[in-house]
Amino acid sequence: MTQVFTGAEQGLALEVLNLATTPIAVFELRDDDENRLRFVAGNRRFAEIFDDSRLRSGRSIPRLLDSITRVVARMSASDEPASVVVPDEAGTGYLRIVLQMPERDESSGPRRIVAEFQRLDENESDWQDLRSQVRQLQDLADNSTALMYVKNPRGEYTIVNRYFASLFGRPASEILGKTDHDLFDATSADVYQEHDRTVLESETAREVEEPFSQMGGETDPDADRRWLSIKFPLLDDSGVPYALGAISTDITARKRAESAATQAMHEAERANRSKSAFLSRMSHELRTPLNAVLGFAQLLGESELAPEHRQNVSYILEAGQHLLTLVNDVLDISWLESGAPGITTEYLPASIPIHQALEIIRPLAKQHDIEIASDLHGAIDISLKADPKRLKQVFFNLLGNAIKFNRPHGAIRVSTKQMDGTLRYLITDTGNGIRPEEIDSLFAPFERLSNAVGIEGSGLGLALSRALVEEMGGRIGVLHTAPGEGTSFFVDLPIADADAAQVMPIAESDYEPGDERLLETARVVQIEDTPANLLLLQEVLTRMGVRDLHNAASGSEGLDLIRRVRPHAVFLDLNLRDMSGAEVIAELAKDGELRGIPIIILSADATPARMADLRSRGAFAYLTKPFDMRLLKSTLVNAVQVRS
Known part of the structure; x- marks a missing residue:
């Protein structure tokens, strides 16, 4: 003593x-x-x-x-x-x-x-009760694969479970009474101590991530190990914290998995960005020469030609349009697969897209002697939330196939009906039908059916149609087909609620009428660095009646020209040799007098994201190459009207 x-x-x-x-x-x-x-x-x-x-x-x-x-x-x-x-x-x-x-x-x-x-x-009941309770608690703690421990308000360990002692290779007697700074490296101990302090002061439980540390300040070979600790105050009868309890679980594997998933996500995003950039470039590289091919071919078709030469021009146009369709389908499929936004939905009358597709396809059906009958009563007073242009593209693909795969003097039936909150479009042909074993591959890209020999097509139309319909929340498929019985395709789309119809915009034609005489006095600037496309647009605008046309082959030259002539409208290519079209728009936006000039983008880059971006920057319109001459003319007339 x-x-x-x-x-x-x-x-x-x-x-x-x-x-x-x-x-x-x-x-x-x-x-x-x-x-x-x-x-x-x-x-x-x-x-x-x-x-x-x-x-x-x-x-x-x-x-x-x-x-x-x-x-x-x-x-x-x-x-x-x-x-x-x-x-x-x-x-x-x-x-x-x-x-x-x-x-x-x-x-x-x-x-x-x-x-x-x-x-x-x-033999005392207190002893028996306590021993039973403590043994249960100790067994519970010692059989846990997580760290379980208690510290007093001074930060000294008062209880540790068996896993705690075995993990660090120390007997409990060497741990009890010690603080984190006695046992671990200073950096980790500071973190533990700060978390303990927060819990005791707030008197509330906290879940925190903490670094793993070896006892004795040893270097941890697994430096990225982490604990997830649930720390909670232990309160006495008066509600005052007398200790801190904690359960710490090793979450290293989970953190590594999260890190790997994050890395994989970043890699996927990088790959998608690269893919989108590649698609944008390929769109430009493929559509730019096609613009010249189809554009000059159309101009030749409007000239006085010998019959055999006119036939040759029609072959050029037909082949060029087929190639353009193939390029568009490949790019559309690729954009959708890469996660790029392929559609822009809005509320619209259900009958408009199918009606527009029918109007476009009827001349082709007449040329092939195919009768088209339509009953669209099931779509009356029904509204959808969809992309009108993409939906029209789907119907155009289905109707085009119904013509190509039909029998001579055949027929096409188009109808609509409501089905439990869904509107069904049904397109039926009288062709040779599809063999049952080929139905599964019908919507696969580049797959061609056995009855498609000698029929023009890429095998992408139905694959793209399915992707577009599913993007709009619908589904597409074959309702019925059999050899010699024709084929019925369906497109199901969810019906919009009644309130949506009240705010639904009125459908407009693709080509708005305007006063074409305005073009005779309009000043127009064209900024284009590809000589063939520059000459093509110059010829097209001249034939439309534009007399005051100014050309520039670079962005800086175009800006100087715009400041000098103050045009009514500007045609702007995006990929210029000295600056991008977006930079040209940004420069014009800085000048209050030039900011209101309508800028019509005329580019071979047809990626949806690019189009949306330029519109958000203030472009009046975005037309893609190869351009449609009627759409180009109506767009220019509207732009001049705005400026006049």
């Missing part, structure tokens, strides 16, 4: 304590030491149970002192003795600690607490 008292009176007091048959200890509580309980002395019986040298040297028994401190915090000198039950140091039984706080003068120094320790008898 270490002697801690000096003087006859203190020695006599200690001797009195030593006469007691139960363990007794004296503690003091200093107000200027954050109310931290400090061991003063214990009698001989106390020394038989506890090593008082550990208590005095600071290597305290955390659970003992913390238990006493919690009780003392609620005591005053006038209180009756208080008690608390705790496990003994060996962990084999339980002690009841009876605490008393003698009265003292304000000048008598730190408050003293006398603690008497009574070992619970194994």
Whole structure:
């Protein structure tokens, strides 16, 4: 027993304590030491149970002192003795600690607490209940594959489970009573301590990610390991936190999986950006020469030609249109597969897209002696939320196939009907039908049916149609087909709610009428760096009646020209040798007098994202090469009307 008292009176007091048959200890509580309980002395019986040298040297028994401190915090000198039950140091039984706080003068120094320790008898119900509860809790903690631990408000570990000790290769006795700064590297310990402080101050549980650290400050070979820690305050009867509990789970594998998924997503996004850039470039490279081929062929077709030469021109136009259709379908399929926005939906009358497609296809049907009958009563007063141009493209593909695969002097029937919130379009032909084993491959890209020999086509039309319809929330398929019985295709689209019809825009024609005489006095600037396309548009505009046309082969030259002549409209290519068309628009937007000039984009880049971007920047219209001469003329007339 270490002697801690000096003087006859203190020695006599200690001797009195030593006469007691139960363990007794004296503690003091200093107000200027954050109310931290400090061991003063214990009698001989106390020394038989506890090593008082550990208590005095600071290597305290955390659970003992913390238990006493919690009780003392609620005591005053006038209180009756208080008690608390705790496990003994060996962990084999339980002690009841009876605490008393003698009265003292304000000048008598730190408050003293006398603690008497009574070992619970194994036959006592308190002992049995506590042992059962603690064993259950200990078994629960020790069989967990997560770290489970408790720290007192000073950050000292008071409880750790078996997994905690085994993971770090230290016995629990070397961990209890230590702080994070005693055990781990300073950086990790600071993180742990800050999280503990936040939980205790807020008195609420928190879920936090924490770095993994080896004990003893050793370098962790697995530096990216992480814990997910659930930290929560343990509250006494008065609601004051007396400790912090925590459960920490190793989430390294999950974090690595998330990192790999993020990396894969970034790679996919990069690949999509590269693909989109490639498609944009290919669109430009393929459609630019086609613009010249089809444009000059159309001009030749309008000239006085010998019959055999006119026939040759028709062959050029037919082949060019077929190639353009193939290019458009390939690019559309690629854009949709790469996740690029392929459609722009709006509310529209259900009968408009199919009606427009029928009007376009009727001359072709008449040329092939195919009768078309349509009944669109099922679509009356029905509205859809769809992309009108894309939906018309789908119907045009289906009607075109119904003509190509029909028998001589055949027929096509088009009808609509409502079906449980869905509008069904039905297109039936009287052709040879499809063999059952070929139906599954009907909508696959580049697949050609056995009965398609000698029939022009790329095998992309139905694949693209399915992708577009599904983008609009619908479905497309074959309702019925059999060899010799023809084929019925259906397109199902969800019907929009009744309120949508009230705000639905009125459908407009692709070619708005205008006063074409305005072109005779209009000043027009063309900015184009491809000589063939520059000459083509010049010839086309001249035939339309434009007399005041100015040409520029670069963006900077075009800007100077616009500032000088103040045109009524500008045709602008996007891929110029010195600057992009978007940069030209941005420069014009800086000048208040030039900002209102209508800019008509005329580009071989037909990507939907590019078109939407330029429109958002203030372009009046976006026309793609090869251009439709009627659409180009109506667009120019409307632009001049705006400026006049």
